[in-house]
Amino acid sequence: MSREGRVTASSIAKDLRAEIRAGTYKPGDRLPSEAALMTTYGVARMTARHGLSMLKDEGLTVTRHGSGVFVRSFDPIVFDSTGSASDDSTITPVMDETDAGLTVRTLAVTPAEDPTEEARKALGLQPGVQVTTRERLHVKGRKPMLHGVSYVPTSIAADTPIAEDEIGPGGTYARLKELGHEPVRFHEDVVARMPTIEEIEALRIEPGTAVLQVMRTALDAQGLAVEYSRIVLDGGEFMLRYDFDA
Structure with a gap:
């Protein structure tokens, strides 16, 4: 039967x-x-x-x-949001791109433009204040894994390597430190959601895979918000890690 x-x-x-x-x-x-x-x-x-x-x-x-x-195989890349110690023991949130086999492609650098409303609020900027925007893609082999856009107030970034295509060793955080705005505290929000059509195409995401959206604000010792980043990770490729004291 x-x-x-x-x-x-x-x-x-x-x-x-x-x-x-x-x-x-x-x-x-x-x-x-x-x-x-x-x-x-x-x-x-x-x-x-x-x-x-x-x-x-x-x-x-x-x-x-x-x-x-x-x-499906899942051998996640660890995105360590609590960071690792640099040579001078400064803690900054980084991803070990070398061990993960990732390379970073700078897609666009805009020296001065109006920020998104999301970035304006995160940075505490008044209307009319502009930002330097850096857009990047992290790639493993030929597979895009992470898309990120960061915003730094032009009052800090103008006429510095942050506003140039080649930002130099250590990236934005190293340049901010040289400018007297070393990030010492970070605020981070994370959401899991389904990807947009644009994100599916940009990251070549498999059907049914969520993305992890990380929204991070970096603050210097004076409490000034010096950078805001909006990072979208392929949820099928990453694991977020947080390490904190009870």
Whole structure:
């Protein structure tokens, strides 16, 4: 007797999900095809297809056209928001781009422009005050992993390397330190959400993958907000790390 009517797409997805979590199917393994699931469960093709698509929507699998559905690998890059100590023991939030195999591409530098409303509020700027904007993309091999835009008030950045394409070793934080505005405290908000169409294209995100949006404000010793960054990470590639005292 056919099991159609007793077996649903959800129950197929539940069985496969359990097998993935149990290690029956490991990262990179191919899951049973629609035809195999039809035979095993006695269901119509659309039921089998929907069961597989539910796992993709959860981010557990990826589809390789012409090859099948595979268990997604997750070997995350650690984005350490609490930072690591530099040679002078100054703590700044950084990502170890060398160990992660990432390279940074500067996409655009705008020496002076009106900030977004989000950046204006984070930096505590009055209307009409402009910022220097730096846009960058972090890439692993040929795969974009992180997109970031940072804003520094022009009162600080004008006529400095921060407003130039080549910012020099240590990036923005090193230049701010040289200018007497070393970041010593950071405020950070993180949200997880589904990506926009533009982010899917820019980061080449797999379907069903969320992004992590990090919004960070850097403050100097006088409490002045000296930089605001809006960073979007491919949620299928990163793990955020925070280290703090109780």
